[in-house]
Amino acid sequence: MRVFYFIYMFLPNEKQGGIKMLDRKFIRDNIDKVEKALKNRQMESPLDKFEELEEQRRDLLYENEKLRHKRNVNSDKIGQLKREGKDASHIIEEMQEVSNKIKKYDEQLNKIEEGLDDILLRIPNIPHESVPIGADEEDNREIKKWGQPREFDFDYKTHWEIGEDLDILDFEKGSKVTGARFTFMKNAGARLERSLINFFLDVHTKEHNYSEVFPPFIANADSMTGTGQLPKFENDMFKLEDLPYYLIPTAEVPVTNMYREEILNKKDLPIYHTAYSACFRAEAGAHGRDTRGIIRQHQFNKVEMVKFVEPENSYKELEIITKDAEEVLQKLELPYRVVTLCTGDLTFSSAKTYDLEVWMPAYDTYREISSCSNFEDFQARRAGIRYRPEPEASTEYIHTLNGSGVAIGRTVAAILENYQNEDGTVTVPEALRPYMGIEVIR
RNA sequence: GGAAGGAUGGGUGAGUCUGGCUGAAACCGCUCGACUCGAAAUCGAGUAGGCAGUUUUGUCUCGGGGGUUCGAAUCCCUCUCCUUCCGCCA
Incomplete structure (x- = not known):
């Protein structure tokens, strides 16, 4: 338990885009290939879980981006109104709610990303085709x-x-x-x-x-x-x-x-x-x-x-x-x-x-x-x-x-x-x- | 260990005080074009990346994480690293 926590704490920083491990897109597009590679390496496959999480991620992302777009548009509007010395309080009020929703989506997304990373970081490389298939x-x-x-x-x-x-x-x-x-x-x-x-x-x-x-x-x-x-x-x-x-x-x-x-x-x-x-x-x-x-x-x-x-x-x-x-x-x-x-x-x-x-x-x-x-x-x-x-x-x-x-x-x-x-x-x-x-x- | 300053695109570096029109000036580098027999010089154009959709798009990223806010490169907290000075040490 403690070991787990420790590993977790020191996983690499989630840098922009998360350029880590095997590519998600690659795995998504080559599920069979990865599955076969895992089998040839005598390993269990975590790919069902991967696909499930990946699907959730994309659904949430879509919803979240729609909200973010709304927020961006309205923030610009607020800025404009303020510069013109006009009142913007009704939009601000509305946006508070939107921001809260975004925060919730962000939390869910982070959790899913963590789950995905944990799976991805444990998927080994795919053997080259010239590598003989064998058990040990x-x-x-x-x-x-x-x-x-x-x-x-x-x-x-x-x-x-x-x-x-x-x-x-x-x-x-x-x-x-x-x-x-x-x-x-x-x-x-x-x-x-x-x-x-x-x-x-x-x-x-x-x-x-x-x-x-x-x-x-x-x-x-x-x-x-x-x-x-x-x-x-x-x-x-x-x-x-x-x-x-x-x-x-x-x-x-x-x-x-x-x-x-x-x-x-x-x-x-x-x-x-x-x-x-x-x-x-x-x-x-x-x-x-x-x-x-x-x-x-x-x-x-x-x-x-x-x-x-x-x-x-x-x-x-x-x-x-x-x-x-x-x-x-x-x-x-x-x-x-x-x-x-x-x-x-x-x-x-x-x-x-x-x-x-x-x-x-x-x-x-x-x-x-x-x-x-x-x-x-x-x-x-x-x-x-x-x-x-x-x-x-x-x-x-x-x-x-x-x-x-x-x-x-x-x-x-x-x-x-x-x-x-x-x-x-x-x-x-x-x-x-x-x-x-x-x-x-x- | 103590004190101060800093981290922005391939590189240098502005913007941070005074939050919105800055995903980001300028310069260098690089690419293409013009000029040239060719090159240099000069002039013009272009030049970060991730994610989702992919026809025009949307979104995120200014060292990492968190917070304030309708909105953060910009304000606050925290971590890491770098520089300078002092101390210590091989």
Whole structure:
């Protein structure tokens, strides 16, 4: 109950026109399409309620506008009479009643609008037609494999065993200082983490043309709503007490919201940003999963890529951003595969997502290390990010994309496991040696 | 934390004291046209958005929310953000 109230209080300001979420008109005109999308995502449909409210809204609006028109006309008349020094009291009296009626209609309309927004903000993006239909991750489609998982001729260890044996990961200290799912990295481990951050940022800025930003790690409720974390996923985030501020779950949030409520210049597009940030996730509902190691932490580091592009280019850009992410894994010579997420596994805001999964020997499988998504205009709508396609044309929503480039902690885990040696040491991947200054962690 | 000032269209910025004829001057930018071999300069025209209906229309929006009033960019309350000064701090 209280949570609900809280979310409600910090929903985005109802700006002029309410440029938020999926478009009402679009939903109205494409009820079937939206309905189908919800079904493919394994979600219940709130559209009956939506249609009912929408109908009520339009009826009330019509009545209300008629009254407002009357008021405007008569107000002009009153002004005119007063200027001429004539008496207007009989009209004023009549208008008092009209104004009261308008006030009542306004109240009803506001209530309906709130109900509509609450529904709309919880409707996810519509999957792109190329997205495979499926229930869960089992139905994701593998589209590419790179590298050969290494064959070990000795008893290989998990990354947490390696980390503790080399004294570069300290789980006990993490849980003492903070709690479960927090870890200290020490010595070469700390350095490895830092090296990866620098390495990834260097690759993306120098080779892939991203401009680097260093964002705030705390964002407000409007921003969280803009990228789609709120209102549905409040429980997945850490919230500051008594403030409408949240620890960011990814740099996507602050970087995408940099341009919230802005009209971008066509000549500045596309905009590419890359950003390092710490990421904070409550991992609600993940009890018991990946409890060992650093695969699933409440705090982890990530280098993120974010793009703002013209709509017609966004699917081309999705391929590019995915390649940009792949490239850092290739440079590190870590075997990985690329999968297209199916409708049931797709995240709330995304129209299409490629996951990069790195080979993890100890798990004997591929694990997600990057997620590259095209949100089309979903986030742009919520966040009000537009541009003018032609000088005379009216504004249009841009398309946003992002991709992990890539998650640092999981890369550390992958390096420790894939590059481990029989004597317990870990070879440093060649690309990282300039950053690490050593060839072997021992 | 204390004090003062401010938030207006793509940008700069008038209007706020003295409420109505201001959805908003002027300038810049941008678009089209004229001039030109072409460009610059100059001149002319155009140039916010949401919602509802869509043939002419109506309505709402001057940071957000609320109030006063027949009527608010304009008066009052409140919140947010920005600027300047003081204090504090890495």
